[in-house]
Amino acid sequence: MKILILGAAGMIGRKLLDHLAEQGTISGVPITGAVLHDVVETTPPAAMPFPVEVLASDYAAPGGGERLIATRPDIIFHLASIVSGEAEARFEEGYRINLDGTRALYEAIRAVPGYVPRLVYTSSLAVFGAPFPEVVDDDYLTAPASSYGVQKVIAELLLADYSRKGFLDGVAIRLPTICVRPGRPNAALSGFISGIIREPLNGLEADLPVDDDLRVWIASPRAAVGYLVHAASLDTAPLGARRSLNMPGVSVTIGDEIEALRRRAGDAAVNLIRRRPDPAVARVVGGWPRNFTAARAHALGFAGDRDFEAILDAYIEDDFRPAGA
Amino acid sequence: MKILILGAAGMIGRKLLDHLAEQGTISGVPITGAVLHDVVETTPPAAMPFPVEVLASDYAAPGGGERLIATRPDIIFHLASIVSGEAEARFEEGYRINLDGTRALYEAIRAVPGYVPRLVYTSSLAVFGAPFPEVVDDDYLTAPASSYGVQKVIAELLLADYSRKGFLDGVAIRLPTICVRPGRPNAALSGFISGIIREPLNGLEADLPVDDDLRVWIASPRAAVGYLVHAASLDTAPLGARRSLNMPGVSVTIGDEIEALRRRAGDAAVNLIRRRPDPAVARVVGGWPRNFTAARAHALGFAGDRDFEAILDAYIEDDFRPAGA
Structure with missing residues (x-):
């Protein structure tokens, strides 16, 4: 083939x-x-x-x-x-x-x-x-x-x-929306959805331009x-x-992401997230759909992530390389 | 302009x-x-x-x-x-x-x-x-x-x-679907929706390829x-x-059309409708949507036909020319 x-x-x-x-x-x-x-x-x-x-x-x-x-x-x-x-x-x-x-x-x-x-x-x-x-x-x-x-x-x-x-x-x-995107931060408006996880795990600061209650489909x-x-x-x-x-996805708030990061990497990681409200970004990303049934895809056997913890684990297993390792 | x-x-x-x-x-x-x-x-x-x-x-x-x-x-x-x-x-x-x-x-x-x-x-x-x-x-x-x-x-x-x-x-x-289309019968699969009204009003026979309970949006x-x-x-x-x-429309069955024709033009007209079931036509036309809310159009001031009687009246006023007249 x-x-x-x-x-x-x-x-x-x-x-x-x-x-x-x-x-x-x-x-x-x-x-x-x-x-x-x-x-x-x-x-x-x-x-x-x-x-x-x-x-x-x-x-x-x-x-x-x-x-x-x-x-x-x-x-x-x-x-x-x-x-x-x-x-x-x-x-x-x-x-x-x-x-x-x-x-x-x-x-x-x-x-x-x-x-x-x-x-x-x-x-x-x-x-x-x-x-x-x-x-x-x-x-x-x-x-x-x-x-x-x-x-x-x-x-x-x-x-x-x-x-x-x-x-x-x-x-x-x-x-x-794909999360956690590996690699360096990019210019995408949605970049922070991955950035607030990836950067703190790597000991780096990350900007958060939206409120904690923003819900995303990832x-x-x-x-x-x-x-x-x-x-x-x-x-x-x-x-x-x-x-x-x-396609199936996980519907989470930014706050859910942050709490999962805290459980995995502690307050020190969470403290690397800098709240920098950006109304323009909030308006665009807030206009995206937040949740789907994805019923046909499920019925056809498409299997997604269990929850945000599983998404975090997938990033750590597949892409996370601790500094100096 | x-x-x-x-x-x-x-x-x-x-x-x-x-x-x-x-x-x-x-x-x-x-x-x-x-x-x-x-x-x-x-x-x-x-x-x-x-x-x-x-x-x-x-x-x-x-x-x-x-x-x-x-x-x-x-x-x-x-x-x-x-x-x-x-x-x-x-x-x-x-x-x-x-x-x-x-x-x-x-x-x-x-x-x-x-x-x-x-x-x-x-x-x-x-x-x-x-x-x-x-x-x-x-x-x-x-x-x-x-x-x-x-x-x-x-x-x-x-x-x-x-x-x-x-x-x-x-x-x-x-x-x-536009009904009643004036003029001669054409080759459109939906032609009978107009034909069973127009042809009998003009004293001509018309084929009906579907059942009376077919519902159409006209x-x-x-x-x-x-x-x-x-x-x-x-x-x-x-x-x-x-x-x-x-756009707004009227949702009627073929049977509704026939009864409106009977009230307007009598049994003689209705008797000009020849039932000629055609499963292929029934399958295609039966696969079309039958009714709409058209809520946005109504709210924006688009005004349609009141009912099938009004559609019949519009045809008679606008297009019907009695033979010999």
Whole structure:
């Protein structure tokens, strides 16, 4: 079984790659080769149990879709996109990469007779826009509040239509906010959700721009990789025409996060969190959905994190490297 | 105030044009000129109170969007599309006309600095796909069961995003099934919904392919024209990011229609309805939503037909011409 990962150099792409390198299989079927695509060169893990081809290119450029599927991968993980803030700031570029690039990939697949790969598309909470009910169910409308969200919904709709017509076999998974993100702080507005855990565990200060009672919908990187792999091997017949799934997550307040950190690492860690209220950040992040039933995903066997403690443990096991260790 | 009608030669386009020719204004503001576009030449009403330019072209061809807005119309009524069955049979052409043509129009508008026209986009029940609740509310997800429906939702999403960014000022109205359609029977699967009224009133037989208890969501052509005009002059501020509205309609069974026909035209008319069950038609039409709250549209002042009797009366007043009269 051959695979293709778009966005292989990103955080989730890299975690997925590490997982697949370790397993060597998806659902018991051996992986016989992988194409790793990103806009930059992906550095694969040192020991890969299958041959790997690294591609670095603008996949939305003419002919990009055809090049990506030249090996006729059986499973395509599509994690590539321009992020939310950039899609908002660069209107044309956001549509070119997130919409036109994705559509060109679907079209390249459609053009190959008899080729019907599984395509796992990573979508986002950004497909939803306020107002929401306290708990969002699987029938709630997608009314995005950003260009990025619109591009994600359109890619989902096209995926469903191309699947319905038998051109490909798609599953779109809407990931919660990923927490705890490893690595250095980044510029994302949601960065503090991971930062107030990761930085204090590493003995560093972290800014908290919102109130303790802000509720967020999160999943660990480990859970996200699990969702991708499950979506790759799922029986899609029960999905019918509805190929987009809200993934399971954990609904926690910032206060819940802080108390979990206190239990794990003590007051000294918690004291590294600096309260720096930022009404602009609070307004944007406060406009995101806070809780989901994810009932269809649960019924289809997608299994998430048990609770925030489990998310914290996953970070410590997978990514935490004590200073000097 | 200048206007542009895309799809001016179609049934609703023509009814809108007749109405505007009669009024000479929209919401009290005089119309000073109209561009009438369709893929065929539109024949305007004999007496027009404002200058009219007729354009016949493929609006999705390169440069099509720019040509349409050359006069900088203040209000654009976008009624043009490839119909559902054709979009299903001709995949590429459906996307080219319904998606790419519409997007090119939006892009042409965005390219003109300071030009922010009102754009009224006619959408459809086809944005919804089974299963539904018995009554669909304004928060229900759009999960289309056809390529046409996908193209309509995407055009809605782009309209909302271009509106949010201030490039245009859009309103998408999702029309119920139009009944009673005037003219000759057409090939639409839903044709019988109008046919079982129109044909018997004209002394002709009509086939009924479904059971009497099938429930449908309908509006008269007169109501549809009212929705278009109201959408053209509506204050869009209360819409927020959600620019798509389920229009009011009347939820009736085929049996309700038949009994209204009997009260109006007697048993002789009803006896012209021939029961010719067609499971394929019953399956498709039975998969359409049957009832809506249309709560937002009502709150925004969109006023529909009172009941099926009013729909029947509207047909008789507006379109019925007794044989030999």
